Amino acid sequence: MSELVEGYGGLLAEIKQRVRSAQYEALKAVNKELIALYWDIGKLIVTRLEVERWGKAVVRNLAQDLQNEFPGMSGFSAANLWRMRLFYETYVNHEKLAPMVREIGWTHNLVILEKCKDDLEREFYLRMTRKFGWTKNVLIHQIENQSYEKTLLNQTNFSETIPEEIQEQAKLAVKDEYTFNFLELGEEHSERQLEQAILSRIDPFLREMGGMFAFVGSQYRLEVGDQEFFIDILLFHRRLKCLVAVDLKIGKFIPEYVGKMQFYLAILDDLVRMEGENPSIGIILCKSKDKTIVEYALKDATKPIGVATYRMFSSLPQELKDQLPAPEQVAKLLEGLE
CATH class of the missing domain: 3.40.1350.10 (Trna Endonuclease; Chain: A, domain 1)
Known part of the structure; x- marks a missing residue:
């Protein structure tokens, strides 16, 4: 039937593109909400541990209770809760980087958080991941191949x-x-x-x-x-x-x-x-x-x-890092x- 209706192919292609665009925007919105959630959890953990002086056992218990309450939702392991705390502590006082972390995925954020040594290196990979849509594996490859240093040292x-x-x-x-x-x-x-x-x-x-x-x-x-x-x-x-x-x-x-x-x-x-x-x-x-x-x-x-x-x-060479x-x-x- 589609072959008999003039312009049907163009209509289908346009709708497909619109659906994909909506899916992409929806994924971005969900990701921003997820990062915001992890940010808030990290903030709450920091507050309780530092202000209320709770012990580390609280995080372990918290992880277990959250997993029981939300069995279909991943990300609430004790290790991940500690990562949320580190995530919040790393960026809370950094006005430039804090908005950027919401524009890439959580796994990407963890790679940058764990593999980068300072704020400038983190900024480089945050911007590059956001700009080029790097997958997690591509991001890891770029960090391991020292793209940050090689870009700054160019002649x-x-x-x-x-x-x-x-x-x-x-x-x-x-x-x-x-x-x-x-x-x-x-x-x-x-x-x-x-x-x-x-x-x-x-x-x-x-x-x-x-x-x-x-x-x-x-x-x-x-x-x-x-x-x-x-x-x-x-x-x-x-x-x-x-x-x-x-x-x-x-x-x-x-x-x-x-x-x-x-x-x-x-x-x-x-x-x-x-x-x-x-x-x-x-x-x-x-x-x-x-x-x-x-x-x-x-x-x-x-x-x-x-x-x-x-x-x-x-x-x-390791010594070139001192020439940045x-x-x-x-x-x-x-x-x-x-």
Whole structure:
């Protein structure tokens, strides 16, 4: 019958989308109520234990009585009640983070609460989870791969080459190191093998790149005069609204790579960039780099370029954690995650 009624397919598709949208909004509302409930329980436990000086046995008894009263409702174990207490204590005096915790799931909150060391790191993962809709497993993967540190330590010249209104967002779009543990490559491989491996696993590659990239093409052809040039991988960043050229290198970074990338970006901006898009960005992805050499190589570059490394496993040296920006700089940078 549906085939005989003109426009039925469109009507069905519209209603399906409306139902899904309503389901999503309902889930968000339920989640906010659940987080608010756990917040209030945590607050009550803190008050009774500290003000009334009740012992720990009270929480154990409370858990048992709540489970008996609400047998079909999970979450009232003694361990979870203690987590509610910690949850409340962690965020009660933090005006910026307290509203954010209501916008992600309880299990996500627990991961961030238990695995992150300070408020700035928690803010980073709260914002990223909310912005990209990370699942619990993706969130754990990002924390274990030290996305926070790798994002803050990135090397770019964006402060000098990108419009001020999108500088912070652009800095957050490039990591210092990418972990491609989804690639089945040996320690020794060619640039072509690296590219082919990435193309065969394009979805996890784009997720590792940050979640806001769309794939445009590989070996993207540029024609200048009577010569052809090819960009290894061309992406588009949806939030920054700009093309992103990725140059793959299997060895150590050398300064000459910057000149080549500037050449690619000049052509992209003149011949490929569409009206309304921001200037193109380049990412030089190497096996290793000397941070001082990168700093000098980017110093006088006029096109926006970032230099990063890639690994098949997470390997951020412990000593680099001491090189993170000052807290006030980190706080300013995180504003770009809105």
